[in-house]
Amino acid sequence: MTTPSPTPAGPDPHPGFGPDLARRCYREMLTARRIDEEAIALQRQGVFPAYVSLRGQEAAQVAGAAALDAERDFAFPTYREMGVALALGVDMVGYMASHRALWHGGLYDPMASRFSSLNAVVGGPVPHAVGWAVGERLRGGTGCAMAYFGDGASSEGDIHEAMNFAAVYRAPVVFFCQNNRWALSVPNERQVAGGSVAARAQGYGMPGTAVDGNDAAAVHRATAQALERARAGQGPSLIEALTYRVEPHSTSDDTSRYRDAEEERAWRDRDPLTLLRARMEADGSGDAAFFEQAEQEARKRAEAVRDGVSTAPEPDGTDLFAHVFREPTEELARQQRVWYEEVRP
Amino acid sequence: MTTPSPTPAGPDPHPGFGPDLARRCYREMLTARRIDEEAIALQRQGVFPAYVSLRGQEAAQVAGAAALDAERDFAFPTYREMGVALALGVDMVGYMASHRALWHGGLYDPMASRFSSLNAVVGGPVPHAVGWAVGERLRGGTGCAMAYFGDGASSEGDIHEAMNFAAVYRAPVVFFCQNNRWALSVPNERQVAGGSVAARAQGYGMPGTAVDGNDAAAVHRATAQALERARAGQGPSLIEALTYRVEPHSTSDDTSRYRDAEEERAWRDRDPLTLLRARMEADGSGDAAFFEQAEQEARKRAEAVRDGVSTAPEPDGTDLFAHVFREPTEELARQQRVWYEEVRP
Amino acid sequence: MTGTMTEAAGAARGPAAGAVTREMSMQQAINAALRTVLEQDPDTLVFGEDVGALGGVFRVTDGLQRDFGAERVFDTPLAESAIVGMAVGLAMNGWRPIPELQFDGFAYPAVDQIVNQLARMHYRSRGAAPMPVTLRLPSFGGIQAPEHHGESLEALFAHVPGLKVCAPSDPQDAYRLLVQSVRCDDPVVYMEPKARYWERRPVDTAAGAGDMPVGRSRVLRPGRHATLVAWGAMVHRCLQAAEYAAEDGVELEVVDLRWLKPIDAEGLAASVSRTRRAVVVHEAPLTAGLGAEVGSLVTERAFGALAAPVERVAGFDVPYPAGPLEPQYLPTIDRILSAVQRTLEYERP
Amino acid sequence: MTGTMTEAAGAARGPAAGAVTREMSMQQAINAALRTVLEQDPDTLVFGEDVGALGGVFRVTDGLQRDFGAERVFDTPLAESAIVGMAVGLAMNGWRPIPELQFDGFAYPAVDQIVNQLARMHYRSRGAAPMPVTLRLPSFGGIQAPEHHGESLEALFAHVPGLKVCAPSDPQDAYRLLVQSVRCDDPVVYMEPKARYWERRPVDTAAGAGDMPVGRSRVLRPGRHATLVAWGAMVHRCLQAAEYAAEDGVELEVVDLRWLKPIDAEGLAASVSRTRRAVVVHEAPLTAGLGAEVGSLVTERAFGALAAPVERVAGFDVPYPAGPLEPQYLPTIDRILSAVQRTLEYERP
Ligand SMILES: Cc1ncc(C[n+]2csc(CCOP(=O)(O)OP(=O)(O)O)c2C)c(N)n1
Ligand SMILES: Cc1ncc(C[n+]2csc(CCOP(=O)(O)OP(=O)(O)O)c2C)c(N)n1
Ligand SMILES: [Mg+2]
Ligand SMILES: [Mg+2]
Numbered sequence A, B: 001m002t003t004p005s006p007t008p009a010g011p012d013p014h015p016g017f018g019p020d021l022a023r024r025c026y027r028e029m030l031t032a033r034r035i036d037e038e039a040i041a042l043q044r045q046g047v048f049p050a051y052v053s054l055r056g057q058e059a060a061q062v063a064g065a066a067a068l069d070a071e072r073d074f075a076f077p078t079y080r081e082m083g084v085a086l087a088l089g090v091d092m093v094g095y096m097a098s099h100r101a102l103w104h105g106g107l108y109d110p111m112a113s114r115f116s117s118l119n120a121v122v123g124g125p126v127p128h129a130v131g132w133a134v135g136e137r138l139r140g141g142t143g144c145a146m147a148y149f150g151d152g153a154s155s156e157g158d159i160h161e162a163m164n165f166a167a168v169y170r171a172p173v174v175f176f177c178q179n180n181r182w183a184l185s186v187p188n189e190r191q192v193a194g195g196s197v198a199a200r201a202q203g204y205g206m207p208g209t210a211v212d213g214n215d216a217a218a219v220h221r222a223t224a225q226a227l228e229r230a231r232a233g234q235g236p237s238l239i240e241a242l243t244y245r246v247e248p249h250s251t252s253d254d255t256s257r258y259r260d261a262e263e264e265r266a267w268r269d270r271d272p273l274t275l276l277r278a279r280m281e282a283d284g285s286g287d288a289a290f291f292e293q294a295e296q297e298a299r300k301r302a303e304a305v306r307d308g309v310s311t312a313p314e315p316d317g318t319d320l321f322a323h324v325f326r327e328p329t330e331e332l333a334r335q336q337r338v339w340y341e342e343v344r345p
Numbered sequence C, D: 001m002t003g004t005m006t007e008a009a010g011a012a013r014g015p016a017a018g019a020v021t022r023e024m025s026m027q028q029a030i031n032a033a034l035r036t037v038l039e040q041d042p043d044t045l046v047f048g049e050d051v052g053a054l055g056g057v058f059r060v061t062d063g064l065q066r067d068f069g070a071e072r073v074f075d076t077p078l079a080e081s082a083i084v085g086m087a088v089g090l091a092m093n094g095w096r097p098i099p100e101l102q103f104d105g106f107a108y109p110a111v112d113q114i115v116n117q118l119a120r121m122h123y124r125s126r127g128a129a130p131m132p133v134t135l136r137l138p139s140f141g142g143i144q145a146p147e148h149h150g151e152s153l154e155a156l157f158a159h160v161p162g163l164k165v166c167a168p169s170d171p172q173d174a175y176r177l178l179v180q181s182v183r184c185d186d187p188v189v190y191m192e193p194k195a196r197y198w199e200r201r202p203v204d205t206a207a208g209a210g211d212m213p214v215g216r217s218r219v220l221r222p223g224r225h226a227t228l229v230a231w232g233a234m235v236h237r238c239l240q241a242a243e244y245a246a247e248d249g250v251e252l253e254v255v256d257l258r259w260l261k262p263i264d265a266e267g268l269a270a271s272v273s274r275t276r277r278a279v280v281v282h283e284a285p286l287t288a289g290l291g292a293e294v295g296s297l298v299t300e301r302a303f304g305a306l307a308a309p310v311e312r313v314a315g316f317d318v319p320y321p322a323g324p325l326e327p328q329y330l331p332t333i334d335r336i337l338s339a340v341q342r343t344l345e346y347e348r349p
Helices: A019-044 A058-065 A082-087 A092-096 A126-138 A157-169 A198-204 A216-231 A261-268 A272-283 A288-311 A330-342 B019-044 B058-065 B082-088 B092-096 B126-138 B157-169 B198-204 B216-231 B261-268 B272-283 B288-311 B330-342 C026-040 C064-068 C080-092 C108-118 C154-158 C171-183 C233-247 C265-275 C290-302 C323-329 C333-345 D026-040 D064-068 D080-092 D108-118 D154-158 D171-183 D233-247 D265-275 D290-302 D323-329 D333-345
Strands: A074-076 A145-150 A173-179 A208-212 A237-242 B074-076 B145-150 B173-179 B208-212 B237-242 C021-025 C044-048 C073-075 C096-100 C134-139 C164-166 C188-193 C200-204 C218-221 C226-230 C252-256 C259-261 C278-285 C311-315 D021-025 D044-048 D073-075 D096-100 D134-139 D164-166 D188-193 D200-204 D218-221 D226-230 D252-256 D259-261 D278-285 D311-315
Touching: A019 A058, A019 A082, A019 A092, A019 A216, A019 A272, A019 A288, A058 A082, A058 A173, A058 A216, A058 A237, A058 A272, A074 A126, A082 A092, A092 A288, A126 A145, A126 A157, A126 A173, A126 D080, A157 A173, A157 A198, A157 B157, A157 D080, A173 A216, A198 A208, A198 A237, A198 B198, A208 A216, A216 A237, A216 A272, A330 C333, B019 B058, B019 B082, B019 B092, B019 B216, B019 B272, B019 B288, B058 B082, B058 B173, B058 B216, B058 B237, B058 B272, B074 B126, B082 B092, B092 B288, B126 B145, B126 B157, B126 B173, B126 C080, B157 B173, B157 B198, B157 C080, B173 B216, B198 B208, B198 B237, B208 B216, B216 B237, B216 B272, B330 D333, C021 C026, C026 C044, C026 C064, C026 C096, C026 C171, C026 C188, C026 C200, C044 C080, C064 C073, C080 C096, C080 C108, C108 D108, C134 C171, C154 C164, C154 C259, C154 C278, C154 C290, C164 C171, C171 C188, C171 C200, C218 C233, C226 C233, C226 C265, C226 C333, C233 C252, C233 C278, C233 C333, C252 C265, C265 C278, C265 C290, C278 C290, C278 C333, C290 C311, C290 D290, C290 D311, C311 C333, C311 D290, D021 D026, D026 D044, D026 D064, D026 D096, D026 D171, D026 D188, D026 D200, D044 D080, D064 D073, D080 D096, D080 D108, D134 D171, D154 D164, D154 D259, D154 D278, D154 D290, D164 D171, D171 D188, D171 D200, D218 D233, D226 D233, D226 D265, D226 D333, D233 D252, D233 D278, D233 D333, D252 D265, D265 D278, D265 D290, D278 D290, D278 D333, D290 D311, D311 D333
Parallel strands: A074 A145, A145 A173, A173 A237, A208 A237, B074 B145, B145 B173, B173 B237, B208 B237, C044 C073, C044 C096, C096 C134, C134 C188, C164 C188, C226 C252, C226 C278, C278 C311, D044 D073, D044 D096, D096 D134, D134 D188, D164 D188, D226 D252, D226 D278, D278 D311
Antiparallel strands: C021 C200, C164 C259, C218 C252, D021 D200, D164 D259, D218 D252
C-alpha cells in the first residue's frame, strides 16, 4: 500500500506562487470541491446516472491549469478534469451536463472554452494535443497544448506515440499526468513498470518532473515552467503530479474490493485544500474572512451549478441527427424522417 | 547524416566470444550474406516480386540469435530477420518462400522452428513475445522470448505497451531492436525522439543497452547477458543493436531520394563480416583455409536455397481455405465449392 | 446437413439427466461458465483490466481470482492492444486464453491485434499455431452509460476472416455459448449484452455445449406471419414485440441468431420460407450493419418465397448517444411493429 | 432531388470550358489534386509515413515537399494512431489535414482514433469542432504485395457514423473525388485502388468537384439486362466482363459506386428498376462486406422490379492471400459472368 509522503518543511520552495494566485487557486479548488460534493449527491438522488469524482486532485487540476493562458492555450481533458474546466472558465452547467448524460461531450463549447470535449477513451485525446500544438507552431502562434491523462492511461500506446511525435516535432505540449495511484482497481505497482511516469520522459529526450500533486504551489510552478519552455520553442515536457483518488473510481465502484481503507484515510488527511489553507494562514495570504467568503462563494456557485444542471432541458431527439455531419446526407435525412414518424416522443 | 563510429581498439572486450562461436557466427553470417545476394538476384530475375535485404545486419542477427537456445527459447521476427532464421535452423527454403510470395508467413513450421511466422506489421509481433514469455513463466518453463523490431517500429504504440507489460510481469523477454538508422526513408533524427531506443528501457525500470550492432562479439555478449537475466527470473531487458541498412528498404525502394550515397559507402566499409574476419585473423580463430571453406559452404547453401525456392511448387488454391479455421464452417465449404466450380485453374 | 433449428425456447425443454439447474442472472451464468472451463481445462487463463480483485466492472469475474489463483486470473495494465497481443503469444505457448476487453468501444484500440494477428496467425502459420482464444466483450447499449460503453461491433468482427462471433440473449445460452467458445479451437469474439446482465432465469450448468453446433440459431417463438431475427438484447425486445403482435392476431416467429459468424443461413431460410416475410433488428447503425448480411442471406436463399423485401430495423447512422436519447436511438417496439406492418402490407408495385 | 445519375462515361463528355486535359496515371492525378488543394487552400497539410522526401511508396506525393515546403508536406514517425490523432488536433486548430496511412492493412492500428475520435469529434462537440480531414488510404489488392498490403476496409468505414468514404476507379475521378473530399467539411476516407495507379487516361484538372455531389454514382456503361455495381479496381473488371457479355448479346449496365458512404441508393434503384437484375462485385471478403449493404439497398428500393435476388461476387472469407493465390481470391471475370448468368436464368421456385 502507498502512503503519502510528508509535507515538505523549511523555507517556501515556491516563491512564484504569490498571495493573489494562492487565493485564486484556493477559491477555485474549493469551488471544485463543492461542485464535486453536489455531483455525488445528485448521483445518489438519481439525477446523474454516475459520476467520477476529482476529490483529492483539486490542487493538481486547478493550480496546474491556473498556469494556462486561456486566450491562447488549449487543454485536452479526460473525464475527470472538472477542476481544469473550472480554472479555464468553462460553463460548468454545460460541463456537468455530461455527467447527467445529457450529451457525452458536455454542453459547453469546447472551441470557445479552449477546453476540448470530455473524452472517455483513456489516452485517446493525448495525440490531439500534439496535433493542436504542431498546428499552433505551424501558424506561428504562441499557444501551448496541455494534455491530461492518468497513471492508467500511461500504459496505452497512444501516450507513447504522442510523446514521441511531440518530441520529434518539438511541439509546445505539456503532458500532464495526474498519478492518483489507482487506475480503477489497479495500483501503480501493477500498472506503471518502473514506478514512475515522469521517468519515461527521458527516453524521449524531454524533461520529466514528478511533483507533489497535492501541493498547489509545486504543481503551479512545474506547470508554469513547462509552459514557458514550450512557448519558447524548446519543446514538450512531462509533469507527473503525484496525488490520490480518495473517492472510488466512479460512483459505481466499490473500493473495498481492492484497497485498504487505511490508505484512503491517510490520503484524506493530506487534503490539498487543507494543505493550501495552512500555507496561506501561515504566510498571511488568507485570513479567516477570506476563507469564510471563499466558502460562501464556492457553495453559492456549486448550488447554482447543481440547480442549473438539474433543470437543464433534455436534448431533443433531433440532436441525434443534427451534429453528425456538417454537410448532411440524404440517407441521414431519411432516417430522421423515420425517427420523426416512428419514434419521436 | 550519420557516420559509423570507429571500431573499438585495445584489449578484447568480449572474452566470452570464443573461437568456436566466432567460427559458427562467421559461417552463418556469410551464409546469410550469400542467400541475401541470391535473393536480390532472384528479385531482379522476376522470381521474387520484391525482397527486403538484411545486408549489413548479419552480426546483429546471427550473433544475437546464436545466444538463443533453440530447444526452449522462441523468436518473434519482423520481415527482415533472415539471419535469425538461419541461426535458429529454420528451413530456409520455407523461409524464402515468403519472398517468392508463396505464402505470407513462409512455408516453414514456426512452432517446430521456434521462430514465429514472418510478420509484416511493424511492431505487431512484439506483444506476442510478451504473451509467450508470460505463458512460459506460468508453466514453470525456462525459455525466453526474443522480440525483434526496428528503429521505426519503436514509434508504434504496441512496442510501448509490450515493454510495460513485460516489465510489470517480469516476463522473460529480450526486446531486440536493430537500429539500422532508417525506417524506410525516415532517419533516426526524425523518428526516435531523444535519439536512443535503449534509453527508453529505463522508463520501464529495465536495463537498456546500446551495442555496436556490427560487432558480432558485442552483440552476442549483450544478448547472452539479457537472456541469462531473463532466465534467472529478473525480467525483461532491451538491446539496441546500432547498425545500418546498407541496401534500400526493399528492392522497390530508391534511396537516392532521401539519403546520401556517402553515408551508405561509409557503412559498407564497416561491414560486419569484414570486421569479424579481421578479428578472427588477428586472434587466430580463423585461418585462410577456414575462410575459404566457409565461403564454399555458404555459396553451396545459398545456391541450394535459391534452387529450392525457385522450384518450390506454387500453393494450391485449396490452401486458400484450408487454414482459416481448425473447425471448418459450412459457409467456407460452400465458398470453396464456388472456387472449385468457377475459379480453379 | 439440415439447416433447420433444433431447439425451441430453451425454457420449454425439460431438465437433462444430471442437470444442475439454478436461477441466475446472465452475469452469474458467465461467471459459472468461466468456472467450468477454469476447472476442467488447466490451460485456460482469464485476464483483462480489473478482472482480478475487483471481479470486473460488472462482477462477471467475481471470485475467480480468489478461487483459481492470481496465475490463472489476473489483471493487466490498461492497454487493449497488448491484452490481445498477449493472448496471441499465450496461445502460441499452448494456453487457452480468455481475455476480456472492458467495453465494446475500447475494443477499437485492439483492432489491429484482433484483425491482423489473432484472426490470422493460424492461417499465416498454415495451421501450426492454433489460436483458441475467446475474447469476451461486454457489448451493445441500453444501460445509459458514458460514451463508448454502448456500441455494437459485430459487423466489424463478422467481416474478419478467421474470427467466429457469437452473442447470447439469455443466461442459459450465455453459459452454453461461452463454454462452447472456449472449447472451440478457433478465435471467438463473445459479445455480452450488458443490458441483459441482470435478469435472472434458470440455468442448467450441466447443459453440454455440444448439443447445438457452432453456427446454429434458435427459434425462440414459432410463428407464421413473419420472422423476426435478432441477437443479444434485441432478442428480448423482439419477443416483446411478438407479444404485442399476437394481441392483434399476428404470429411472429422470433429467431435468436446467437452465432453472428458463421451465420445460420439455412436456419434463417427455413424460417422465412415458412413465414415469407422477415424483419432483422439490431442496435448497431443501419448502414453496413450485420442486418445487411442477414437480409442478403435470406434474400439469396429464399427469394422465391419472400413476399416482401427483408426489413431492417436498426440504430440510426449516428454515434451512440447519451442517456435520454438512447431509447430514441435503439430500435423500439414501435419501430419493430411498424416494420412488421410494412412487410405484411407490402404489395409488389 | 432525383436519384438518377448525371454522368455517362467521363471519357464520353467533351472537355469543359477552361479544361486543362492531360494524360496521366491515377497516381499522377492524385498528385495533381493534392497540388490543387495545397495551392488553393493554405490550411491544407499533407503528412504521413514517407510522404516527404521519398514522395510516398507509390510516389503519389512526389515533389510536394519540394514545391510546398516541409511545413505543409511532412513525414511522421511510424505510428498510425498518432497520425490520425494528430490530424484531429490539427483540425481543432483550424487546419485541413490530409494524412496518409501507407497501406490498407496499417489502418487497423489507427481504427480507435478514426472511429472513436475523428468520426465523432464534431458530434461530441455539438458541431463546435469541425473535422475536415481527408484520410488517404492506398487500398484493395491486385498487386501481389506482402501481407496487409491488399485489403479492403470499406465495410468497416462505411459502418462508422460520422465518416464519409469514397473510392475512385480512374484518374479523372481520382482527381475530382480527392478535391471534393478535401473541400468537404466532414471527415472522408479516400480509398485509392493501388492496382489502378499506373494506367494512364486523360484528366481534366479544371473539372470542378461540384459537378457531381457527394454520394452520386456514375453509370459507366449503359445496359439493359443486368446491372453490375462495383468500386475501385473492380469497376475495370466489370467493364471487361461487360465487354465479354456483349459478345453474347448480353447488355450489362456498369455502375461505378464511387461513394461508399453515403451510397447512391436512388441511383442504384433507378438502374435496377430498368435492368431488373443486379450483381455487386467487391474484393473484400463476402460476409458482412459492403455488397450486403448494396444488395439490401437495392432490394429494399426495387424489390418489385427485381427478377432475381441480387448476386454478390466477392473475395472469399479468407485472409488476403499471397501472390499466386491472389488471382484466385479476387473476383474473376468468370465469376462475374457466372453470377450474371445465374441472375439471368433465375426462375422463381
Ligand atoms: C481505452 C480505454 N480502456 C478502458 C477504459 C475503461 N476505464 C475507464 S477509466 C479506467 C481507469 C483509468 O485510470 P487512470 O488513467 O489512472 O485515470 P483515473 O481514472 O485514475 O483518473 C478504465 C480502465 C477506457 N475508458 N478507455
Ligand atoms: C504498422 C505498419 N505501418 C507501416 C508499415 C509499412 N512499412 C514497412 S517497413 C517500414 C519501415 C520500418 O522501419 P524499421 O522499423 O526501422 O525496420 P527496418 O525496415 O529498418 O528493418 C514501414 C513504414 C508496416 N509494415 N506496418
Ligand atoms: Mg489513476
Ligand atoms: Mg530501421
